[in-house]
Amino acid sequence: EAGVAQSPRYKIIEKRQSVAFWCNPISGHATLYWYQQILGQGPKLLIQFQNNGVVDDSQLPKDRFSAERLKGVDSTLKIQPAKLEDSAVYLCASSFRDGEAFFGQGTRLTVV
């Protein structure tokens, strides 16, 4: 069974630039999550999709972050414009049902 795929693995951008991350969940998983993990912290949920609908985006900084999951499969997370404090690892995860989530390798973003 293929795992959660994310790209790119690493990205370095200057502040105020924009960036996009892509995620392909495990086939058949209806729920998709985007987490932000700042160094030394645990993953923090940014947004959760159930198929192509948003379940929770209460911690997504909507003035600069956006996410979509067209057709209920792949998802993209965008930051525009980026700030220094957005430097983190962005993790995508998917799950078949409530509980256990499977994570991708993550995208390490550095904003300089």
Place this chain on the structure above:
Amino acid sequence: DQQVKQNSPSLSVQEGRISILNCDYTNSMFDYFLWYKKYPAEGPTFLISISSIKDKNEDGRFTVFLNKSAKHLSLHIVPSQPGDSAVYFCAASERLNQAGTALIFGKGTTLSVSS
């Protein structure tokens, strides 16, 4: 306000001994708890879970204990192996609405097992 707390940032044990990783939570509505393991440059991988209706779950060398009255859970690894060296995250499942649940993570504990 942290709902899931891992108060020990690091733990060092010798190979063959027991590793005990602790986790405390504040929200009594959490009904499902998970432990994830993370190696550098990789995403977290699921290790073991426990439902709030149980007080123990065992899988090979890994056992999770839940004390609901104390809002405390622990992960025991016996015997510890050098390959167990990683960051361990405790997570709790919170029901968002009828559509699904979300995982709330602690900050993690870095386990180092020396040979």
